[in-house]
Amino acid sequence: MSTEQQSPAAPDGAEAGPEETRRLRIFRYKRGDGGERFDEFEVPVGPHTTVLDALLWIKRHKDPSLALRYSCLHASCGTCGVLVDGREELACVCSVQDHGAEITVEPLANLPILTDVVVEMNGFFARFPHEHPIIRSSGSPADAHAGEVHLEGAHEVTLDLPGPLHHHPLHDDHRAAPPGADFMRLEDCIECGLCLSACPVAATSHDYVGPAALAAAERLLEEPRGVKREDVLAWASRPEAVWRCHVGFECTRACPADAVPAERIMALRRELTFGGPDDEESKR
């Protein structure tokens, strides 16, 4: 075997033996290039080969036009979400050994396809409540104020670096956030969109804001940091928000970060139905 033809698992030092392969059926779509199709590739695999390893092997050795999105390679960035045999997975930590001889890789459901197995995430991020201080429009570094760095690209996350807070339209409305609190992430959630893809309600209702956005809203209730609770609850109680959930718990099952979005949706409902223990305190 030449260096170019090495198995995706070869770098981890696996013993060379009889070559094991998997057939990957990969969804293909290019805008303006006709319809959708599946391409099949025979890929050599090792004991630790992930689906992302296999996709990268195809890109390097078989079809350079295969478009992928990935970054961290350890389930932290949430950019490589795909459907593997119909189930939402992060390709970077999904072992091919957990699947059969033929593995079907498709883009996430319920989001517009950008190309091949890559979906546009704008629609996912747009679902978040606008009061939410985590996800927002990205800008070029030249537009950024001191103390803030905006990353343009797949993740569109604003990072907080030490420095003074500056004017931002989001700061004007309801928020008097303490310094350093503006860019708190929803702990655990990596904004990968797997929950939205897995949600059976999102499959039939494009207006539904989805599990991640509702979990983010519930997180705001837990730690408002200047956001008015009643604003968050009003946002969550809209027809296309918390009451649209049908308690399938598929989002929690799909979540690779154990952010338990379904449980957070139910906590929001409990808050709306019965009121929280600190409800009176928030009204003062």
Added chain:
Amino acid sequence: MSATNELPGTAERAQPGPIRHKGPGPSESGWLDPRGRGHGGRALALHRITGLVIVCYLYLHLGVLSMLLIGSSAWGSFLSLVTAKSFLALEVVLIAAVLFHGLNGIRVALVGSGIAVTRERAMFWAGTAIGTAAVIFAALHILGALS
């Protein structure tokens, strides 16, 4: 760049891509796809299916009752049909649908109100066990094995 100088495919690439859904057909069937679903997703699908079955039965039942307007002879011949073993087996299916829909509905109502959220899986399996036992008892009773 003017329209005449655009590269081929520029307009097509500017269009949003298609949205794919799980499920065998149009997007409305996305909830039906069993691939990769857990107990909650399957329960949701079965809840909808049994709901449709119950609604269909309701209208069928109302239609059957209207046979009373025709007279006792029509009703008598109909009764001989519905007391056949094969027809009684359908009643067992109906009871199973009603039990699943009702028990899962209780789970959904409780969990959906924020009650016993962390026990929703246990509630699902408890409801399944109770429902299965009730269906078996009903089947034995209806099909005459207990008489």
